[in-house]
Amino acid sequence: MVPSHQLLATPCSFLPRVVWPGAGTWLGTGHSTVRPGAGSCLVTGHGAIRPGTGSWLDTGHGAVRPGAGSMLDTGHGAVRPGAGSRLDTGHGAVRPGGGSRLDTGLGAVRPGAGSRLDTGHGAVRPGGGSRLDTGHGAVRPSAGSRLDTGLGAVRPGAGSRLDTGHGAVRPGAGSRLDTGHGAVRPGGGSRLDTGHGVIRTGGGSRLDTGHGAVRPGAGSRLDTGHGAVRPGAGSRLDTGHGAVRPGAGSRLDTGHGTVRPGAGSRLDTGHGAVRTGTSSRLDTGCGAVRPGTGSWLDTACAAVSLGTSSRLDTGHGKVRPGAGACLKYL
Numbered sequence: 001m002v003p004s005h006q007l008l009a010t011p012c013s014f015l016p017r018v019v020w021p022g023a024g025t026w027l028g029t030g031h032s033t034v035r036p037g038a039g040s041c042l043v044t045g046h047g048a049i050r051p052g053t054g055s056w057l058d059t060g061h062g063a064v065r066p067g068a069g070s071m072l073d074t075g076h077g078a079v080r081p082g083a084g085s086r087l088d089t090g091h092g093a094v095r096p097g098g099g100s101r102l103d104t105g106l107g108a109v110r111p112g113a114g115s116r117l118d119t120g121h122g123a124v125r126p127g128g129g130s131r132l133d134t135g136h137g138a139v140r141p142s143a144g145s146r147l148d149t150g151l152g153a154v155r156p157g158a159g160s161r162l163d164t165g166h167g168a169v170r171p172g173a174g175s176r177l178d179t180g181h182g183a184v185r186p187g188g189g190s191r192l193d194t195g196h197g198v199i200r201t202g203g204g205s206r207l208d209t210g211h212g213a214v215r216p217g218a219g220s221r222l223d224t225g226h227g228a229v230r231p232g233a234g235s236r237l238d239t240g241h242g243a244v245r246p247g248a249g250s251r252l253d254t255g256h257g258t259v260r261p262g263a264g265s266r267l268d269t270g271h272g273a274v275r276t277g278t279s280s281r282l283d284t285g286c287g288a289v290r291p292g293t294g295s296w297l298d299t300a301c302a303a304v305s306l307g308t309s310s311r312l313d314t315g316h317g318k319v320r321p322g323a324g325a326c327l328k329y330l
Helices: 004-009
Strands: 033-035 116-118 131-133
């Protein structure tokens, strides 16, 4: 066990059973001892954890080895991060990286160009023409790509298709935007169907929500028959079940959640929240995933954060690798 004065000196000493790695340092988790470092051992109280190249991290139920092709066991399976590495959240396999596989515990997730990202019910492949499945359908973002919110297909981009879960949405010049009940096409003389009527914006165009009134313009209001739609920077677009705001940090509601594309934007698949970009948040429908520097990735049971001082939750605890990182075993 660790002397009490050493535990009090740790930055995470206020946390229950906290492990702070460091060169040759060791801390008691309340059940055992933790010694971080290259090939060092970090015992969570139920097993042994050794971070480092080819090292192994045991969460108390299995073995975890981070690094290229290394193995990281969350207590139910095996997790190997890195290019083509395997990361098991406790129910499946997760492999991040180019064409790597990332399993959220019920399926397979492979991010990257044409990679596959399974949220536990389907397949998600982000990137050029890649496929992103929210657990019920397929989502492919990028020009002409397909983004399925779990009930339909969503393809953002010029003439791309964006399905809110009930229909098809294609934003862009003369593109089609389906709010889940009809078709919406913004642009010069384009068509905007809210699912209950027809909306046509443009010079002398017609905007019929079928249930209300639509007024375009800066900060104008567009009612889809169930909510309010306001296009423009940071504007609000309601698909009939939620709110959609396109633009930098804008909000896009698929009818079951909220989607915000852009740097640090939020994308909700209908079951959770997905935020792509630096320190963005990606929710698989059962948890939260935030890739990027210091971001956190929740495998549907806990939270996993990769990067310096990032947070990695194996589903039974919290693991933070990196210089002075914190490993908390719940």
